Amino acid sequence: MITPLHAGVGSGLGVIDLPIQREKHTNFPKIEASTLKGCFRESLEQKLGRDTKEIHLAFGCDGCDLEIKEFAGALGFSDARILLFPIKSVKGIFAYATCPYVIQRFNSENSDFLLPEVDELTISKNSTIALTGGDVVLEEYVFNVSKNDKVDRLADALSKIVGIKDLKQRLIILPDDEFTEFVSRSTEVITRNRINNDTGTVDSQSGGLFTEEYLPAESVLYSLLLFGNSIEVFKDTTPKEWFIKNKRGAIQIGGNSTLGKGIVEVKINENSK
Incomplete structure (x- = not known):
């Protein structure tokens, strides 16, 4: 994730006016599959054209200018789930954090690309986030950790799909x-003002200040991309080959695109079945 991302749920019942999407049972941040699908479609429409036949075949159609007016697309998306979360560190600027549950869940969903399972409170032998005494301080919390070769193997495996060069130095379980x-x-919580367009000052009638929640930059999420059969054959290619060839290296997801929010680098494990 290149810039902070707000995939919102509208208004919230808590202290944050505009919270991000979260899983009900874990409270982990997520991005709904429908949000992902719409953003990928918008990105490809900007590149190839809004009424491109292949886009309709890939993403589905509801009243498009084809012989069959309504049909499901060949591409399917799962919700994007958290894999690595950046946390401010006293040493090394920040750490990439994950946990055994996240690794186990990733493996249960990606049987053809299994990550090494690791013990909690471990770091790589090449870690740069540990103090001289061996502790890692994340925000105001101190963790007594041990160095473990399994973390090195996990970082090597993750680097192949997420492309983070210094992951081994920053990773903590x-x-x-x-x-x-x-x-x-x-997460990032930003306070903003509502401005009255006529006066150019704070709009006190609508409440003035409001808060927005963002997933921080450097967060890493993953989603499963599912390829089915379209109602027509793609010209000289398959839906998977077409998507990999035409997808952009970075797309915008979520709100506040005009403020530079939600710029995301896209990595695809092309070897996955």
């Missing part, structure tokens, strides 16, 4: 509960 606490409370 937190306990499930502590990871949940960080992803629940360490």
